[in-house]
Amino acid sequence: MKDAYFLYHSIGMYPGKARDIAAAMAEFAMVWGSADDAQWGSILPLRQRFLDRWRAILNAAPGTVTSCESVTQGFHSLLRSLPSGHLRGRSVLVAADCFPSNHFLLQGMAEARGFTLKTVPLRQGAAHVEEEDFLDAWTPEVGLALLTWVSSTTSHRIDLRRMVGHGRRMGSLIGVDITQAAGLLPFDVCAPEVDFALSTSLKWMCGTPGAGVLYLSPRLMPHCEPELRGWFSQPDPFNWDIAGFAFAPDIRRFDSGTPGCMAALASLPALDWHAGQDHHRILVHNRAVAARLFDLADELSLPVLTPRLAERRGGSVMLRLSDTRPAREVVAALRAQGIATDHRGQTLRLSPGVLTTETGVDRLQRALRQIIRP
Numbered sequence: 001m002k003d004a005y006f007l008y009h010s011i012g013m014y015p016g017k018a019r020d021i022a023a024a025m026a027e028f029a030m031v032w033g034s035a036d037d038a039q040w041g042s043i044l045p046l047r048q049r050f051l052d053r054w055r056a057i058l059n060a061a062p063g064t065v066t067s068c069e070s071v072t073q074g075f076h077s078l079l080r081s082l083p084s085g086h087l088r089g090r091s092v093l094v095a096a097d098c099f100p101s102n103h104f105l106l107q108g109m110a111e112a113r114g115f116t117l118k119t120v121p122l123r124q125g126a127a128h129v130e131e132e133d134f135l136d137a138w139t140p141e142v143g144l145a146l147l148t149w150v151s152s153t154t155s156h157r158i159d160l161r162r163m164v165g166h167g168r169r170m171g172s173l174i175g176v177d178i179t180q181a182a183g184l185l186p187f188d189v190c191a192p193e194v195d196f197a198l199s200t201s202l203k204w205m206c207g208t209p210g211a212g213v214l215y216l217s218p219r220l221m222p223h224c225e226p227e228l229r230g231w232f233s234q235p236d237p238f239n240w241d242i243a244g245f246a247f248a249p250d251i252r253r254f255d256s257g258t259p260g261c262m263a264a265l266a267s268l269p270a271l272d273w274h275a276g277q278d279h280h281r282i283l284v285h286n287r288a289v290a291a292r293l294f295d296l297a298d299e300l301s302l303p304v305l306t307p308r309l310a311e312r313r314g315g316s317v318m319l320r321l322s323d324t325r326p327a328r329e330v331v332a333a334l335r336a337q338g339i340a341t342d343h344r345g346q347t348l349r350l351s352p353g354v355l356t357t358e359t360g361v362d363r364l365q366r367a368l369r370q371i372i373r374p
Contacts, residue, residue, distance in 0.1 A: 004339040004360030008351035009152060009180060009316045012206035012270075015355070020269035021208070028265055043261050050264040053271035054213045057205075058197065059188040063250030065215050067264055071179055071198045072101045074214035075146070077254055078175070078196055079109060081224035082144075086173075088114035090143035095120045095129035097156075098148045099177060106146075115143065127305040127318075128156035135166050144173040149187070150180035150314035153344050155306040155351075157181065157313050164192035173220070179203060181314040183274055184283060184353075195220050204315065204353065205274060207267030210260070216251055230257035282354060286315045289352035292361050293317040300372045305347060316351040322372075330371055337367050 005013055031042045047067065055065050068074035079087075092106055092115050103119065110117045120134045128151050138145060145167055150157045160176065167174040175196040178187055183204035189197055197215040201207025216224065225247060231237045232255035235248045247253040287310055294317060297304045303320040307313045321327050327343035334341050339360070342349050352361070 002355050003357040004337075004363050005355040006339070006341045006350040006352055006360075006364070008184075008204050008353040008356075009155075009349055010203065010342060010351075012203045012353065013355050014206045014270065014273050014353075016273075017206060017270065020273070021266055024265055024269050028262070043265070044259075046268060047259060047261045047264045050211070050268045050271060051213070053268070053275055054199075054201075054215075056275065057183065057187070058215055059190060060215050061218060063252070064189075064218060064221070065213055066251045066254050067259065068198075068212040068214050068254075069210050069260070069263075070101075070212045071099070071177055071200055072105050074198050074212050075102060075175070075177075076105055076109075077226055077228065078198075078214060078216070078224070079105075079113065079144075080228070081226040081254070082173075083223055087143045090141050091116045091118040091139075093118045093120070093134075093138055093142045093145040093172075095134055095148060096122050097129050097151045097153060098146065099152055099179065102146060102177065118142065128154045131158060131163065134158075134163070138166055138170055138172070140170050142167075142170055142172045144175065147174065147176040148180075149176050149178045150185075152180050153305070153347055153349075154318050155180070155314040155316035157185075157307070157311070161192045164194060180316075184286065184315045186279075189215055189217070193217070201263075201267040201270065203351075205267070206270040208263055208270075210263030211267040214251070214254060216254070218250075221250065221253075224253070226254050226256065228256045229253075230255070232256060232259055277354075283315075285354070285356075286352055289356055289358075289361055290315070290317050292358075292365075293319075293350055293352070296361075296365050296368065300368060302348075302372070315353070316349060319348045319350070321346045321348050325372065330368075333371050334364070334367055337363065339364050339367055 032039055051065050094103060096119050106117045118137060120129050120137045122129055147163055149160060164174055173195045176194050178197055178199045182199045195217045199213050201211035233247055233253050294308060297319050305318040305320055321330060327346045327348060331341055331343050
Protein backbone atom coordinates (compact mmCIF):
# COMPACT_ATOMS: atom_id res chain seq x y z
CA MET A 1 0.00 0.00 0.00
CA LYS A 2 1.37 3.41 -1.00
CA ASP A 3 -0.97 5.66 0.98
CA ALA A 4 1.37 5.84 4.00
CA TYR A 5 4.54 7.06 2.30
CA PHE A 6 6.31 9.58 4.57
CA LEU A 7 9.76 9.75 2.95
CA TYR A 8 9.70 12.99 0.96
CA HIS A 9 12.74 14.14 2.94
CA SER A 10 14.60 11.18 1.44
CA ILE A 11 13.63 9.94 -2.04
CA GLY A 12 10.16 11.16 -2.99
CA MET A 13 7.45 9.47 -5.05
CA TYR A 14 4.65 10.47 -7.40
CA PRO A 15 2.00 8.38 -9.19
CA GLY A 16 3.50 6.45 -12.10
CA LYS A 17 7.13 7.17 -11.22
CA ALA A 18 8.43 3.66 -11.96
CA ARG A 19 6.62 3.58 -15.30
CA ASP A 20 7.96 6.99 -16.31
CA ILE A 21 11.58 6.15 -15.42
CA ALA A 22 11.34 2.86 -17.31
CA ALA A 23 10.02 4.65 -20.39
CA ALA A 24 12.75 7.31 -20.24
CA MET A 25 15.49 4.70 -19.90
CA ALA A 26 14.00 2.59 -22.68
CA GLU A 27 14.02 5.63 -24.95
CA PHE A 28 17.65 6.31 -24.02
CA ALA A 29 18.56 2.69 -24.79
CA MET A 30 16.97 2.89 -28.22
CA VAL A 31 18.80 6.11 -29.09
CA TRP A 32 22.14 5.10 -27.62
CA GLY A 33 21.97 1.62 -29.08
CA SER A 34 21.23 2.73 -32.65
CA ALA A 35 24.01 2.41 -35.19
CA ASP A 36 23.83 5.99 -36.39
CA ASP A 37 25.07 9.44 -35.37
CA ALA A 38 21.90 10.67 -33.61
CA GLN A 39 23.02 10.12 -30.00
CA TRP A 40 24.25 13.53 -28.88
CA GLY A 41 21.69 15.39 -30.94
CA SER A 42 18.99 13.58 -28.96
CA ILE A 43 20.55 13.34 -25.49
CA LEU A 44 22.05 16.81 -24.95
CA PRO A 45 18.74 18.64 -25.57
CA LEU A 46 17.11 16.41 -22.93
CA ARG A 47 19.85 17.33 -20.45
CA GLN A 48 19.21 20.98 -21.27
CA ARG A 49 15.50 20.48 -20.64
CA PHE A 50 16.38 19.08 -17.23
CA LEU A 51 18.43 22.22 -16.52
CA ASP A 52 15.66 24.47 -17.80
CA ARG A 53 13.17 22.78 -15.48
CA TRP A 54 15.48 23.59 -12.60
CA ARG A 55 15.95 27.16 -13.80
CA ALA A 56 12.19 27.63 -13.59
CA ILE A 57 12.11 26.26 -10.04
CA LEU A 58 14.92 28.62 -9.01
CA ASN A 59 13.82 31.61 -11.12
CA ALA A 60 17.36 31.58 -12.46
CA ALA A 61 18.62 33.33 -15.60
CA PRO A 62 19.77 31.33 -18.64
CA GLY A 63 23.33 30.10 -18.36
CA THR A 64 23.40 29.98 -14.53
CA VAL A 65 22.44 26.37 -13.72
CA THR A 66 24.35 23.17 -14.44
CA SER A 67 24.24 19.60 -13.28
CA CYS A 68 26.48 17.89 -10.74
CA GLU A 69 26.57 14.46 -9.19
CA SER A 70 25.56 15.65 -5.72
CA VAL A 71 25.33 18.72 -3.54
CA THR A 72 28.73 17.86 -2.07
CA GLN A 73 30.37 17.50 -5.47
CA GLY A 74 28.83 20.75 -6.71
CA PHE A 75 29.93 22.58 -3.56
CA HIS A 76 33.46 21.21 -3.99
CA SER A 77 33.62 22.43 -7.58
CA LEU A 78 32.45 25.88 -6.52
CA LEU A 79 34.98 26.13 -3.69
CA ARG A 80 37.86 25.04 -5.92
CA SER A 81 36.88 27.59 -8.56
CA LEU A 82 37.11 30.66 -6.31
CA PRO A 83 40.12 32.99 -6.65
CA SER A 84 42.98 31.40 -4.71
CA GLY A 85 43.25 34.16 -2.15
CA HIS A 86 39.57 34.73 -1.41
CA LEU A 87 39.27 32.30 1.50
CA ARG A 88 42.89 32.22 2.65
CA GLY A 89 43.17 33.59 6.16
CA ARG A 90 39.41 33.91 6.49
CA SER A 91 36.57 31.71 7.79
CA VAL A 92 33.89 29.56 6.21
CA LEU A 93 30.76 29.61 8.33
CA VAL A 94 28.27 26.74 8.69
CA ALA A 95 25.74 25.61 11.27
CA ALA A 96 26.19 22.39 13.24
CA ASP A 97 22.87 21.15 11.83
CA CYS A 98 23.99 21.49 8.20
CA PHE A 99 23.95 18.32 6.12
CA PRO A 100 26.98 16.35 7.45
CA SER A 101 28.39 15.71 3.97
CA ASN A 102 29.03 19.43 3.48
CA HIS A 103 30.77 19.64 6.85
CA PHE A 104 32.97 16.65 6.04
CA LEU A 105 33.98 18.37 2.81
CA LEU A 106 34.87 21.64 4.51
CA GLN A 107 36.85 19.88 7.22
CA GLY A 108 38.96 18.20 4.57
CA MET A 109 39.52 21.36 2.52
CA ALA A 110 40.24 23.88 5.27
CA GLU A 111 43.98 23.37 5.63
CA ALA A 112 44.71 23.10 1.90
CA ARG A 113 42.67 26.21 1.05
CA GLY A 114 43.91 28.17 4.06
CA PHE A 115 40.59 28.92 5.73
CA THR A 116 39.23 28.25 9.19
CA LEU A 117 36.03 26.23 9.43
CA LYS A 118 33.70 28.00 11.84
CA THR A 119 30.81 25.80 12.97
CA VAL A 120 28.01 27.40 14.96
CA PRO A 121 27.04 24.90 17.68
CA LEU A 122 23.67 23.85 18.99
CA ARG A 123 22.70 25.24 22.36
CA GLN A 124 22.47 22.61 25.07
CA GLY A 125 19.20 20.73 24.60
CA ALA A 126 18.33 22.58 21.37
CA ALA A 127 17.22 20.74 18.24
CA HIS A 128 18.49 23.31 15.72
CA VAL A 129 21.03 26.11 15.60
CA GLU A 130 19.52 29.41 16.68
CA GLU A 131 19.66 32.15 14.06
CA GLU A 132 20.91 34.67 16.62
CA ASP A 133 23.92 32.44 17.32
CA PHE A 134 24.65 32.13 13.61
CA LEU A 135 24.41 35.88 13.10
CA ASP A 136 26.65 36.55 16.10
CA ALA A 137 29.29 34.28 14.56
CA TRP A 138 28.91 35.93 11.14
CA THR A 139 31.57 38.63 11.33
CA PRO A 140 33.46 40.49 8.56
CA GLU A 141 36.26 37.88 8.52
CA VAL A 142 33.81 35.27 7.16
CA GLY A 143 34.68 34.84 3.49
CA LEU A 144 31.84 32.45 2.73
CA ALA A 145 28.76 31.24 4.56
CA LEU A 146 26.80 28.14 3.60
CA LEU A 147 23.20 28.38 4.74
CA THR A 148 20.97 25.36 5.19
CA TRP A 149 17.51 26.56 4.18
CA VAL A 150 15.71 23.67 5.88
CA SER A 151 17.27 21.21 8.32
CA SER A 152 17.22 17.49 7.47
CA THR A 153 16.81 16.51 11.13
CA THR A 154 14.29 19.05 12.44
CA SER A 155 12.75 20.66 9.32
CA HIS A 156 13.56 24.04 10.88
CA ARG A 157 13.57 26.74 8.20
CA ILE A 158 15.81 29.77 8.54
CA ASP A 159 14.72 33.34 7.83
CA LEU A 160 16.64 33.47 4.57
CA ARG A 161 16.00 37.15 3.88
CA ARG A 162 17.30 38.14 7.29
CA MET A 163 20.38 35.95 6.99
CA VAL A 164 21.29 37.08 3.48
CA GLY A 165 20.82 40.73 4.45
CA HIS A 166 23.28 40.31 7.31
CA GLY A 167 25.74 38.48 5.06
CA ARG A 168 25.70 41.31 2.54
CA ARG A 169 26.62 43.76 5.29
CA MET A 170 29.53 41.47 6.24
CA GLY A 171 30.78 41.28 2.65
CA SER A 172 30.68 37.46 2.52
CA LEU A 173 29.89 35.12 -0.32
CA ILE A 174 26.55 33.48 0.44
CA GLY A 175 25.50 30.02 -0.64
CA VAL A 176 22.42 28.05 0.28
CA ASP A 177 21.65 24.34 0.34
CA ILE A 178 17.96 24.14 -0.59
CA THR A 179 17.76 20.34 -0.79
CA GLN A 180 15.21 19.74 1.96
CA ALA A 181 12.50 22.03 0.58
CA ALA A 182 13.18 22.51 -3.14
CA GLY A 183 10.03 21.74 -5.08
CA LEU A 184 7.73 22.10 -2.08
CA LEU A 185 8.38 25.66 -0.90
CA PRO A 186 8.84 28.52 -3.39
CA PHE A 187 12.47 29.58 -3.80
CA ASP A 188 13.97 32.42 -5.81
CA VAL A 189 17.72 32.89 -6.20
CA CYS A 190 17.08 36.61 -6.73
CA ALA A 191 14.83 37.26 -3.71
CA PRO A 192 16.93 37.47 -1.69
CA GLU A 193 19.88 37.37 -4.06
CA VAL A 194 22.35 34.59 -3.23
CA ASP A 195 25.73 33.90 -4.79
CA PHE A 196 25.20 30.20 -5.30
CA ALA A 197 22.66 27.51 -4.54
CA LEU A 198 22.78 23.72 -4.50
CA SER A 199 20.19 20.98 -4.57
CA THR A 200 19.49 17.40 -5.45
CA SER A 201 16.61 16.17 -7.63
CA LEU A 202 15.54 13.74 -4.91
CA LYS A 203 13.03 14.40 -2.10
CA TRP A 204 10.15 16.70 -3.05
CA MET A 205 11.34 16.74 -6.66
CA CYS A 206 10.97 12.92 -6.79
CA GLY A 207 13.98 12.45 -9.09
CA THR A 208 16.91 10.05 -9.02
CA PRO A 209 20.35 10.02 -7.37
CA GLY A 210 23.19 11.71 -9.22
CA ALA A 211 21.02 14.54 -10.56
CA GLY A 212 22.29 17.45 -8.47
CA VAL A 213 22.28 21.07 -9.61
CA LEU A 214 24.54 24.07 -9.04
CA TYR A 215 23.35 27.64 -9.52
CA LEU A 216 25.90 30.44 -9.74
CA SER A 217 25.11 34.16 -9.77
CA PRO A 218 26.08 35.99 -12.98
CA ARG A 219 27.94 38.50 -10.78
CA LEU A 220 30.21 35.78 -9.41
CA MET A 221 30.59 33.83 -12.65
CA PRO A 222 33.52 35.76 -14.21
CA HIS A 223 35.59 35.35 -11.04
CA CYS A 224 35.29 31.54 -10.91
CA GLU A 225 37.73 29.31 -12.77
CA PRO A 226 36.96 25.65 -12.09
CA GLU A 227 39.99 23.51 -11.43
CA LEU A 228 38.34 20.61 -13.24
CA ARG A 229 38.10 21.76 -16.85
CA GLY A 230 37.57 20.02 -20.15
CA TRP A 231 36.21 20.37 -23.65
CA PHE A 232 32.68 21.17 -22.46
CA SER A 233 34.03 24.03 -20.32
CA GLN A 234 34.57 26.08 -23.48
CA PRO A 235 32.24 28.25 -25.54
CA ASP A 236 32.76 25.74 -28.37
CA PRO A 237 33.38 22.17 -27.12
CA PHE A 238 34.62 21.24 -30.58
CA ASN A 239 37.60 23.56 -30.40
CA TRP A 240 40.52 21.18 -30.89
CA ASP A 241 43.23 23.80 -30.46
CA ILE A 242 45.05 22.44 -27.39
CA ALA A 243 46.73 25.83 -26.88
CA GLY A 244 43.52 27.81 -27.28
CA PHE A 245 41.45 26.89 -24.21
CA ALA A 246 39.10 29.54 -22.84
CA PHE A 247 36.30 29.25 -20.28
CA ALA A 248 32.73 29.62 -21.44
CA PRO A 249 31.28 32.94 -20.21
CA ASP A 250 28.45 31.20 -18.35
CA ILE A 251 27.87 28.16 -16.13
CA ARG A 252 29.14 25.86 -18.88
CA ARG A 253 32.62 26.56 -17.50
CA PHE A 254 31.74 24.03 -14.77
CA ASP A 255 30.85 21.26 -17.23
CA SER A 256 34.45 19.94 -17.67
CA GLY A 257 34.52 16.75 -19.77
CA THR A 258 31.76 14.87 -21.53
CA PRO A 259 28.71 15.46 -19.32
CA GLY A 260 27.06 12.54 -17.58
CA CYS A 261 23.44 12.61 -18.73
CA MET A 262 21.87 9.44 -17.33
CA ALA A 263 20.75 10.87 -13.97
CA ALA A 264 19.32 13.98 -15.63
CA LEU A 265 17.41 11.89 -18.17
CA ALA A 266 16.11 9.54 -15.47
CA SER A 267 14.99 12.51 -13.35
CA LEU A 268 13.44 14.48 -16.22
CA PRO A 269 10.06 12.67 -16.04
CA ALA A 270 9.77 13.67 -12.38
CA LEU A 271 10.61 17.29 -13.19
CA ASP A 272 8.11 17.26 -16.05
CA TRP A 273 5.48 15.84 -13.70
CA HIS A 274 6.31 18.47 -11.07
CA ALA A 275 6.07 21.30 -13.60
CA GLY A 276 2.50 20.25 -14.41
CA GLN A 277 1.26 20.23 -10.80
CA ASP A 278 -0.60 22.79 -8.73
CA HIS A 279 2.24 23.56 -6.33
CA HIS A 280 0.06 25.53 -3.96
CA ARG A 281 -2.30 22.59 -3.66
CA ILE A 282 0.59 20.23 -2.87
CA LEU A 283 1.76 22.56 -0.10
CA VAL A 284 -1.76 22.91 1.34
CA HIS A 285 -2.05 19.11 1.44
CA ASN A 286 1.33 18.86 3.16
CA ARG A 287 0.31 21.41 5.80
CA ALA A 288 -3.00 19.66 6.46
CA VAL A 289 -1.34 16.28 6.99
CA ALA A 290 1.42 17.85 9.10
CA ALA A 291 -1.25 19.32 11.41
CA ARG A 292 -2.53 15.80 12.03
CA LEU A 293 1.01 14.60 12.75
CA PHE A 294 1.46 17.34 15.34
CA ASP A 295 -1.82 16.25 16.96
CA LEU A 296 -0.65 12.64 16.95
CA ALA A 297 2.62 13.60 18.63
CA ASP A 298 0.72 15.45 21.35
CA GLU A 299 -1.59 12.48 21.88
CA LEU A 300 1.38 10.12 22.31
CA SER A 301 3.42 12.65 24.34
CA LEU A 302 6.23 12.56 21.80
CA PRO A 303 8.46 15.66 21.81
CA VAL A 304 8.24 17.58 18.53
CA LEU A 305 11.57 18.80 17.12
CA THR A 306 9.97 20.69 14.23
CA PRO A 307 8.72 24.28 14.62
CA ARG A 308 4.93 24.36 14.58
CA LEU A 309 4.70 27.70 12.79
CA ALA A 310 4.39 26.98 9.07
CA GLU A 311 6.68 29.87 8.11
CA ARG A 312 9.44 28.44 10.30
CA ARG A 313 9.55 24.92 8.88
CA GLY A 314 9.84 22.85 5.74
CA GLY A 315 7.57 19.95 4.89
CA SER A 316 8.57 17.41 7.52
CA VAL A 317 7.55 16.65 11.09
CA MET A 318 10.34 15.21 13.23
CA LEU A 319 9.49 13.47 16.51
CA ARG A 320 11.77 12.43 19.34
CA LEU A 321 11.20 8.82 20.39
CA SER A 322 11.84 7.62 23.92
CA ASP A 323 15.22 5.97 24.50
CA THR A 324 13.31 2.94 25.80
CA ARG A 325 11.88 2.39 22.32
CA PRO A 326 14.77 2.12 19.78
CA ALA A 327 13.92 4.07 16.65
CA ARG A 328 15.15 1.34 14.30
CA GLU A 329 12.63 -1.05 15.87
CA VAL A 330 9.81 1.48 15.51
CA VAL A 331 10.67 2.08 11.84
CA ALA A 332 10.87 -1.69 11.22
CA ALA A 333 7.49 -2.24 12.87
CA LEU A 334 5.94 0.48 10.72
CA ARG A 335 7.58 -0.93 7.59
CA ALA A 336 6.04 -4.33 8.34
CA GLN A 337 2.63 -2.64 8.10
CA GLY A 338 3.45 -0.91 4.81
CA ILE A 339 4.19 2.48 6.39
CA ALA A 340 7.37 4.11 5.01
CA THR A 341 9.35 6.25 7.48
CA ASP A 342 12.95 6.52 8.64
CA HIS A 343 14.99 7.82 11.55
CA ARG A 344 18.17 9.64 12.48
CA GLY A 345 19.22 8.50 15.91
CA GLN A 346 16.05 8.59 18.01
CA THR A 347 14.38 11.09 15.67
CA LEU A 348 11.45 9.68 13.70
CA ARG A 349 11.20 11.55 10.40
CA LEU A 350 7.78 11.96 8.76
CA SER A 351 7.35 13.86 5.49
CA PRO A 352 3.93 13.74 3.80
CA GLY A 353 3.53 14.39 0.09
CA VAL A 354 1.27 13.65 -2.85
CA LEU A 355 1.11 9.89 -2.18
CA THR A 356 0.32 10.37 1.51
CA THR A 357 -3.43 10.14 2.08
CA GLU A 358 -5.73 10.66 5.05
CA THR A 359 -6.14 6.89 5.15
CA GLY A 360 -2.39 6.54 5.34
CA VAL A 361 -2.26 8.92 8.28
CA ASP A 362 -4.99 6.89 9.97
CA ARG A 363 -2.88 3.75 9.55
CA LEU A 364 0.19 5.51 10.93
CA GLN A 365 -1.84 6.73 13.88
CA ARG A 366 -3.13 3.25 14.73
CA ALA A 367 0.30 1.70 14.30
CA LEU A 368 2.12 4.24 16.46
CA ARG A 369 -0.49 3.92 19.19
CA GLN A 370 0.11 0.20 19.23
CA ILE A 371 3.90 0.53 19.15
CA ILE A 372 4.30 3.40 21.61
CA ARG A 373 1.49 2.30 23.95
CA PRO A 374 1.13 -1.45 23.51
